[in-house]
Amino acid sequence: xxxxxxxxxxxxxxxxxxxxxxxxxxxxxxxxxxxxxxxxxxxxxxxxxxxxxxxxxxxxxxxxxxxxxxxxxxxxxxxxxxxxxxxxxxxxxxxxxxxxxxxxxxxxxxxxxxxxxx
Numbered sequence: 001x002x003x004x005x006x007x008x009x010x011x012x013x014x015x016x017x018x019x020x021x022x023x024x025x026x027x028x029x030x031x032x033x034x035x036x037x038x039x040x041x042x043x044x045x046x047x048x049x050x051x052x053x054x055x056x057x058x059x060x061x062x063x064x065x066x067x068x069x070x071x072x073x074x075x076x077x078x079x080x081x082x083x084x085x086x087x088x089x090x091x092x093x094x095x096x097x098x099x100x101x102x103x104x105x106x107x108x109x110x111x112x113x114x115x116x117x118x
Contacts, residue, residue: 017054024050 025047034042034049 021047021050021054 028046028050030046031043032046032049034044036042
């Protein structure tokens, strides 16, 4: 339920930003100067600059989230391997423990060994 509320809240905030972007693009047709490092200074409409920055932020955040997902996937695999190893080790320990507690059986004297004593 909390996950659904969080998703709805994020969706609502995104919708507000999109509506604001549309309103901004309609009301701001003026051109602004955009200085791109190592390139030129461009004169672009304000809404184009806004959309470009919005998509650049989207791409950067998507790359960051995919990197974070990849890192967590690697961590989960590593932890699963450790759990499997510890399970195997505990099985070995329990088998060794059972072997140590097993009663030692001594061979019973046979009839032939009894005859030799007399």
